[in-house]
Amino acid sequence: MTSRILFVCLGNICRSPAAEGVFRALDTGVEVDSAGTAGWHVGTPPYGPMQAAALARGYDLSMLRARQFGSSDFTRFDLILAMDGSNLAEIEARRPEGNMTRVQLFTDYAPETGMDHVPDPYYTRDFDGALDLIEAAARGLAARL
Numbered sequence: 580m581t582s583r584i585l586f587v588c589l590g591n592i593c594r595s596p597a598a599e600g601v602f603r604a605l606d607t608g609v610e611v612d613s614a615g616t617a618g619w620h621v622g623t624p625p626y627g628p629m630q631a632a633a634l635a636r637g638y639d640l641s642m643l644r645a646r647q648f649g650s651s652d653f654t655r656f657d658l659i660l661a662m663d664g665s666n667l668a669e670i671e672a673r674r675p676e677g678n679m680t681r682v683q684l685f686t687d688y689a690p691e692t693g694m695d696h697v698p699d700p701y702y703t704r705d706f707d708g709a710l711d712l713i714e715a716a717a718r719g720l721a722a723r724l
């Protein structure tokens with residue numbers, strides 16, 4: 580059974596906190612958290628434009644604070660979902676020896692979109708496009724729990 584899910588991106592201020600907020604709103608009863616592979620923004624709330632785009636859809640991300648992904652997350656969660664292939668490689672590089680925790684791309688849960696990553700809106704500035712994809716993947720994930 581999947582009871583603890585961690586969403587991971589690079590900075591933990593755009594994609595993964597949005598995924599955390601969107602998935603939490605689906606009220607699946609699963610424990611969720613998010614983290615970034617980089618430590619640049621540790622302790623800060625999600626990026627303003629990401630918060631604004633999410634709030635416009637009813638997701639309040641203001642209480643979230645960035646933290647860095649670490650090897651202990653492999654034992655704290657039973658499913659780790661990466662926003663892109665680079666995040667996935669960074670996660671795998673920190674996997675403790677012998678650990679079997681499932682790590683996947685979040686977009687695996689939105690095959691209908693044809694996307695193999697969530698493009699980083701910090702660079703693309705397409706916050707709504709990222710949210711569209713995140714909502715589709717969150718629905719797909721909830722349906723497959």
Ligand code: 4NP
Pocket residue numbers: 588589590591592593594595615619699700701
């Ligand atoms: P995220 O986006 O990985 O979706 O949180 C980024 C946010 C900040 C930076 C990079 C990506 N940055 O370079 O500060």
